[in-house]
Amino acid sequence: MGVRRQVNVACILKDEPIEALIGTWSLIHVGFAMSRINEEEAALTLDILRQLGEAQAEIEAMRASERMLAS
Amino acid sequence: MNYADEFRDPVAARGVLAAIARVTDEIGATREKPVHIMEICGGHTHAIFRYGLDKLTPPGLEFIHGPGCPVCVLPMSRIDECVEIAERPGVIMTTFGDAMRVPGHRKSLIQAKADGADIRMVYSPLDALELARRHPDREVVFFGLGFETTTPSTALTILQAAADGQTNFSVFCNHITVPPPIKALLDDPHMILDGFVGPGHVSMVIGVRPYDFIARDYGKPIVVAGFEPLDLLQSVLMVLEQIRDGRAEVENQYSRVVPDDGNPVSIAACAEVYAPRPSFEWRGLGEIDASGLCIRPAYAAWDAEVKFGVGYGKGPRAVAEPDGCRCGDVMTGRIKPHACPQFGTGCTPEMPLGALMVSSEGACAAYYQYGGLRLEAAL
Numbered sequence: 001m002g003v004r005r006q007v008n009v010a011c012i013l014k015d016e017p018i019e020a021l022i023g024t025w026s027l028i029h030v031g032f033a034m035s036r037i038n039e040e041e042a043a044l045t046l047d048i049l050r051q052l053g054e055a056q057a058e059i060e061a062m063r064a065s066e067r068m069l070a071s
Numbered sequence: 072m073n074y075a076d077e078f079r080d081p082v083a084a085r086g087v088l089a090a091i092a093r094v095t096d097e098i099g100a101t102r103e104k105p106v107h108i109m110e111i112c113g114g115h116t117h118a119i120f121r122y123g124l125d126k127l128t129p130p131g132l133e134f135i136h137g138p139g140c141p142v143c144v145l146p147m148s149r150i151d152e153c154v155e156i157a158e159r160p161g162v163i164m165t166t167f168g169d170a171m172r173v174p175g176h177r178k179s180l181i182q183a184k185a186d187g188a189d190i191r192m193v194y195s196p197l198d199a200l201e202l203a204r205r206h207p208d209r210e211v212v213f214f215g216l217g218f219e220t221t222t223p224s225t226a227l228t229i230l231q232a233a234a235d236g237q238t239n240f241s242v243f244c245n246h247i248t249v250p251p252p253i254k255a256l257l258d259d260p261h262m263i264l265d266g267f268v269g270p271g272h273v274s275m276v277i278g279v280r281p282y283d284f285i286a287r288d289y290g291k292p293i294v295v296a297g298f299e300p301l302d303l304l305q306s307v308l309m310v311l312e313q314i315r316d317g318r319a320e321v322e323n324q325y326s327r328v329v330p331d332d333g334n335p336v337s338i339a340a341c342a343e344v345y346a347p348r349p350s351f352e353w354r355g356l357g358e359i360d361a362s363g364l365c366i367r368p369a370y371a372a373w374d375a376e377v378k379f380g381v382g383y384g385k386g387p388r389a390v391a392e393p394d395g396c397r398c399g400d401v402m403t404g405r406i407k408p409h410a411c412p413q414f415g416t417g418c419t420p421e422m423p424l425g426a427l428m429v430s431s432e433g434a435c436a437a438y439y440q441y442g443g444l445r446l447e448a449a450l
Binding site: 005007010011012013017025027028030031032034035037038039041042044045046049050052053054055056057059 | 073074077078080083085089090102119167194195196197220221223224227272275276301302305308325327328329330334336338390391437
């Protein structure tokens with residue numbers, strides 16, 4: 001599945017052997033690995049999004065409750 | 072986790088959309104008096120239409136589509152110059168596919184190819200360099216095009232060519248940078264913008280600090296955003312919250328890809344290879360100071376402008392846009408794509424008249440492809 005292709009990793013390789021990249025995710029653009037995905041930051045962003053969803057569920061429950069009491 | 076699907080979750084989107092509706096309400100924005108948010112990047116324009124986000128957000132929120140589609144803002148004169156180089160004997164012109172159909176004054180690259188010029192589509196500038204290795208008797212030219220997302224790949228390819236002594240390879244450099252046109256838009260007295268969704272992939276290279284002037288000098292919020300629907304919605308919410316709270320800050324929603332300081336290797340490669348041009352022409356926006364990049368004299372051997380004597384400012388300037396084309400008005404937010412008399416009739420993705428219909432990141436092509444015409448007419 002997917003595409004196999006040689007990419008240049010100069011932009012994402014820090015002071016480390018190239019093997020350190022195995023198992024990491026990277027954003028590839030026109031044949032170059034441009035940025036390593038920061039997994040902690042991704043998890044934080046998803047957390048905020050989840051909280052927004054939960055807050056909305058709570059608001060909807062409150063509204064439903066108010067409507068029930070008003071009727 | 073693959074860092075894409077999670078950011079397309081419709082359940083999470085519902086929560087963000089509700090928050091967007093609430094904050095838009097709190098700001099007091101209405102259909103008659105909307106809050107205007109510009110998505111700078113063409114990738115964001117494409118995503119907004121692809122996922123129908125403009126239809127899901129409240130009528131009090133209006134997206135203005137920014138100039139961040141490199142193919143769309145390329146002036147016709149540069150296509151003309153590229154065709155001129157491509158038609159020289161012995162030249163192999165290489166280009167990204169989306170530049171092939173951009174209309175030039177005489178012809179597009181695809182028309183030049185049909186007329187016999189050796190023009191080839193490549194996925195990467197490294198493929199163009201490989202072509203030069205395989206054809207030592209030919210001159211291989213790469214049509215370097217794009218914002219800061221793409222500038223490092225061209226710079227690193229030139230550095231590779233220099234290291235290898237590959238002198239039958241050169242770049243026709245049309246790279247441009249994002250901050251100068253934002254400043255030009257903010258200085259335009261007709262432009263009414265309340266905030267920006269900032270370009271995620273440009274920022275993974277340059278970081279978020281180059282946008283400081285937007286918040287500091289112009290008092291406008293900007294949130295650097297990813298490209299999945301949830302990324303965009305969350306970023307829009309963050310912009311709206313800043314507006315509601317009277318804040319103007321540079322925020323980073325796309326922190327999983329964008330480090331605040333950008334990518335040091337990319338920044339160093341670009342500084343080594345490029346210098347800013349005094350000014351560069353943007354289709355629809357005109358000349359903008361220090362918005363284009365040229366290749367430094369140290370790398371003149373790989374600069375197609377030097378090699379072929381086709382230089383910026385050397386040819387006749389200000390080639391007129393095609394009759395009836397209103398790309399410029401669309402790009403500055405003055406009209407929506409379907410208000411152009413050519414939209415969908417004289418100008419379609421198959422036979423584009425203006426550049427905004429060519430690239431999938433162009434506002435007109437996005438409207439055309441995803442039915443913006445039909446839906447907006449129905450509202």
